[in-house]
Amino acid sequence: MTEQAPARPSRAQRQRRIIDRVVEQGFASVAELVEDAGVSVMTIHRDLDDLAGRGLLRRVHGGVSALPTGVFESSSEFRMQRQVEAKDALARTALGFVEPGMSVLLDDSTTALALARLLPTVGAVTVITNYRQVLEVLMDQDEVSVIMLGGAYSRTHDSFIGAPDASGLATYAVDVSFQSTSTIDDVRAYHQEQELVLMKRAMIGAGERSVLMIDGSKVGRRSLHRFAELSEFSDLVVTPDVPVAMRETMAEHVRLHVTDGT
Known part of the structure; x- marks a missing residue:
């Protein structure tokens, strides 16, 4: 029997993993997020634009960083x-x-x-x-x-x-x-x-x-x-x-x- 490839995480699951990684590390590069999620660079860029636009993370050169602790820990959406x-x-x-x-x-x-x-x-x-x-x-x-x-x-x-x-x-x-x-x-x-x-x-x-x-x-x-x-x-x-x-x-x-x- 042919083994099925594991299902890719949904957009919501992928974005939660991005948030978890950035909160834990303080910063994550686009390259490591692409490797972690197994999706294209453009997909990750769209995720980061969405998260930054909602005030959950901050876009920086080459990746994304966490906002000051008090900002995102207070945010209901975060x-x-x-x-x-x-x-x-x-x-x-x-x-x-x-x-x-x-x-x-x-x-x-x-x-x-x-x-x-x-x-x-x-x-x-x-x-x-x-x-x-x-x-x-x-x-x-x-x-x-x-x-x-x-x-x-x-x-x-x-x-x-x-x-x-x-x-x-x-x-x-x-x-x-x-x-x-x-x-x-x-x-x-x-x-x-x-x-x-x-x-x-x-x-x-x-x-x-x-x-x-x-x-x-x-x-x-x-x-x-x-x-x-x-x-x-x-x-x-x-x-x-x-x-x-x-x-x-x-x-x-x-x-x-x-x-x-x-």
Whole structure:
């Protein structure tokens, strides 16, 4: 039998691989991206033009470089390109915490967005969020009621950001809140943006159960601002690539759940 050649990655998959490589290395040449993807030079140039035009990467002579960390880590569109399979795995595990009739609070993380896509399978739920993308996903779902939090609209985050009392967040008490964040170590969560920390801290207190969802790429690092101790959450969901020793320490502070896979 004639062996079939392996399928080439789709345009979206190819662009995610470009982003991952550039974030890891800081720079990637056109030549290495062509070799990695197995496509033509012109195809890679079109990919780079598209990514640069969307503000995700920066074109430079001979290749592409990463934008300053704070710029692309804040970008909703950039975050949607990263760790897609891991976020889906986190969402599948987190879905087990939701039952029909519950009220659910979702932050403006793309991990929470992955969970939002699964919520219609639960049945009747009420979702409170500040993330416009969650509204886009759920607005036509008859059994899902959506309440949007207020605040100033951030084009970068594609969400509404404001102090808990001004946004309306302080008036809600939900069954379960779901969040992600920039980085964590084995005892504490961090975030790179101060303007979001107050809102995210209020989200912890709004839930009878508060769940932090983190993929392995965010573990073992720190961001500029301390967000919360892991012990302030009721549950922590992580992917299997988090080192076992770190998981053991985390489990001393919070109820730990590990996804089946990425």
